[in-house]
Amino acid sequence: MGVMLNDTYVQLAFGSLIMLVSYVLLRRVKYLKLKEPPLVPYKYPIIGHTNDFYKDNKNFIKKCHAEYGEIFSLFVFGKVITFVGKELSCEILKNHKDFSFIEASRENFPFENFLNRPNEFTDTFPKMVQINLSGQIKLYTERVQRQLIKSIDEMIGNGKVLEPPLKFFQFIIAKPIAATMVGEELSDDKELVNSFANVTTDFIPFLSISPVLNFIHPYLHQQVMIIVFKYLNNPFKMHRELIKKKITPVIEKRLREMKESGDNYVSPIDILQRYTELLHKDYTVDIDVVTDYMIISIFASVHTTSNFLTFCLHELVNNPQFLKEILEEQEQLYKSNEKSYYSTEQIARMEKLDSFIKETLRVNVNNVALQHKTLSSYFTFSNGYQVPKGRLVNICSGEIHSDKELQGQYADEFNAFRYLKKNSPATRADKVS
Template identity: 35%
Template sequence: MSYYSIEGSLFHPISVCVIFLIILYIIRRPRIGINEPPFVPYAIPILGHTYNYLIHTKRFIKECKEQYGDSFSIYVFGRIITIAARSSLNEVFKNHEDFGSTVPESIPFHKLFLYSNGLSKEVLRFNAKITREEISAKFDVYAPIIQKYISKGIDKWIGNCEGPKVFYDTWMRANNIIALPIANILVGEKAATHDLVNSLANWSFDLGILVALPPIFSFIHPKLHEFLVTLPIILGWNPITSHRKVIIENVGPIIERRLNEKKVWGANYKPSNDLLEYYITQPDFVNRFQYYIDTLFILTFGAIGTTSRATTNALFDLGGRPQFMKELYEEALRIDKECNGSPKLSDLKKMKKLDSFVKESLRHTDEIVNLPHIVESESYTFSNGYTIPKGRTVKMYMEDLLKSKEAYGEDAEEFKPFQFVNTDSSATKIDRSFAVFGGGKHACPGRFFAINETKLVLHKLILKYKITTHSGKVDNKLVIGTITLPPKSGLVFENRQM
């Protein structure tokens, strides 16, 4: 009797597990339509290519391309994704009516931003328009504010380095420096209090568990992962709430005052030099105040972390290669003299070596695949004849583009900081071999602002400090699955002797 009951109790959970895995295998087996790009075979059921994709990304994707060509599909976290290498990749950008952007799967923007339904087309259109017309195009209008707050930020976050100071949180510091001018341009100097700047700079870092949870439940069903990620929000934990409160407390009274002044002074109302003024002029602003606060959050998500990441990577690229500092310092000194220490757009354009350095640093972001897009039309047929269905996620094989020997020479893997100096290829220029800012109609409209702000921050830092890595070597980026973040190692700042 006891023999049977022990065996029964062991048999029961194991057999349930086995039956569950068999059912999972059958129902989640990838189904490939006719004429699709080659599907790379895999050995481990259910897991598919997930392990190789996450752990051996560079080698795995390279081998797939060599064997299966310019577009191929793999099975990762219970989903088929298509990888588009160099020529197919540019098609995705060009045919923007067939493709839409996807938010990183792990971030439930639609639950975080209820007034705008997250990254809706309407929000993207609005943000693209103001970025293009009111931010990038007005760099010189905002130049005094940008200069002032970059200097303030450097004083606060790097400060006086009479002896060498080692920072192990350079990205956080650069993020705060980059956020200061952006926040001041967006909401004006009066509203951009310490708390507000802090909220705009750091809210995306507070998403914590919502971003950290790998989509393991997608093996069962993608909706299950989506549900688990949104569960904390459904249960009342929304990491945005406290930041939203800070923003509203700071901009609310200023908006109210400006709206009153507009009523009283009519045509004599004097608009302020900030983006809040643009928001106020929207015909539906009063009725959709919370919607516009959402758009502001979403804009800073794409603007601050990306720019500070580029700046931090460039600092580490420079710190690990001090042999290039002399040339950059001499260029910085010369141009700074010419403009009496206040570079405008025309002066930033003259910083050819710095521009080339920043572009080379962006080329070496070291992400293998990135920029997911989703097929929104019924299907899409690549010019190589392969068709992918509606709903399919396509990821760009960025390494294939950015380290292409055809475009960057036999030594494309090397860091060649001044290779763009005598070309007409500035860091903001998008071409078939440089898609760091995307491409086509939806290419990043903030790239002019981002590059100029990055250059201005680096210009001021190069003039003020000697910068080296603490290791004395070129430090590796932090690799998390298929994405890379700036190194976490030490960066040393030391005042230059005047």
């Protein structure tokens, strides 16, 4: 009887909560009276477009685009999501105050919650990378080459098979990334490099839970992920502990030396040092906080790079006609170089390789990508359509990358030299005027 009563109360409370949320949302939409993009009609309530969206994404998006134009909305996993094409995508990428990539990522992958940190925790990270990594790339060029050679020597040669390719690239790239993030000395530590290589790919499948609870409310799916993460023993925790154990003596030694040497201290060049200097108070620092920043750095850099290098290998194997010219360009550089390592200027001279890399990025993009969340109370696109605060907006990247007007007549083909001698910056759209 007690159990039944409790169940009834829970059902009642739950029902009231849903009604309250719906009421508030409906009132908001009514109050704002926005001119929203067309919502593509769907057959089944609750399910909406979820099936079509996941079954054959490319053709479904193409069909919606043909019927509803540049901007439209779909109802997927309980959320209305807006999709934009080539005319409006720049308005999302250029308006940082109105749209946020990080906020949208948080919705699907609440990383700060996993780390038990406030939402603003990751906010300093993009600036840190911009100033101390992209802004000072020359300081890292030589060490990255030195560490790459070491890991290539370890992994390639004597009949070793590069299989599976993604795992192989994770190991190749983990050493130079570790050298950049925590310094060259630590990048020789095999256990640490192993954690750098694997923490992301060991962790993501652990949390690959279908978001069916989003049909009720997105909050529920997020909470399930957080509970699974916190209360089950997962590989992430093991990697984090190892990373913390390895960086602790290095941080402590550096802080001691900083204190002893005062103004004469010669600051090591790596991201670990930058965070230590930023966060320490009277030469003591919360090592858990520094560890979590290192984890964020690994998540941003290792899987993205190794995944992309795997695409490069795939394209090279599938398009062998370009191999000779790409190799010749590298051989020329090799013959003309008198030093052991190449400068950033010399690396930039490999224009054919640069074009090949951009073409690989072009053809391997996800069909819909770069999801952003609307931050302002509403946003009005230049064609008059409006989206409310909180709306997730996706870019139809697949269509943009294969658009004949933008990419030329042979947009469907892989042309490694498509970008040769062309002004084609690979920075974010907001950096390109």
